[in-house]
Amino acid sequence: MPDLHGWITQQITHLEALCRSADKEHGRDWVTTWEARTDDFELLDSSGTLVARSLLPGAAGLLAMHDPASVLRRCEADRRILARHQIDPDVHYTPACKGCGTYGDMELPETDNLNDCPELLDLAYAHGLTPEILASLDQPVPPPAPPRPEPSAVNLSAYMRLWTARPTSSVPPALRGPNWKARP
Ligand SMILES: [Zn+2]
Secondary structure (H helix, E strand, C coil), X not given: CCXXXXXXXXXXXXXXXXXXXXXXXXXXXXXXXXXXXXCEEEEEECCCCEEEEEECHHHHHHHHHCCHHHHHHHHHHHHHXXXXXXXXXXXXCCCCECCCCEECCCCEECCCXXXXXXXXXXXXHHCCCCHXXXXXXXXXXXXXXXXXXXXCHHHHHHHHHHHCCCCHHHCCHHHCCCCCCCXX
């Protein structure tokens, strides 16, 4: 199974494919109409071709609201949310959500696990996520940490300076604490 982000992406991809196959035949924008002669609610495409007939009035309006153009716009909006709420590439100890931001001076992630991101959970709800599906999803994996830089000659010389720090006898008397001892 994918993780939550991957699962939503799959649902959107499926919806987009459905829209494209529908608008290949009937264009992107659909309208409803009432046929007085037969007292019938119909769904027409933009060229006036019949998409569906004998619909209940509410169903005709609902279908027209979900014509390919509208659904594709919704998919695009969902993809923008997915692009914001994804794994933070700079956090390596946990699969944090970048879009949820950070808190405190340490800039700790607001959402430690992308599967717990409230924005993604709401988005997934709209795509039919159930507690059972959520429980079956994979856990996201934190991005691998970049290799540690080799200690350079500059770092080593800084260490050496620390080890060979000035003797304590050079500390001015005003700065010497009660337990101060002279060290050569
Ligand atoms: Zn988030």
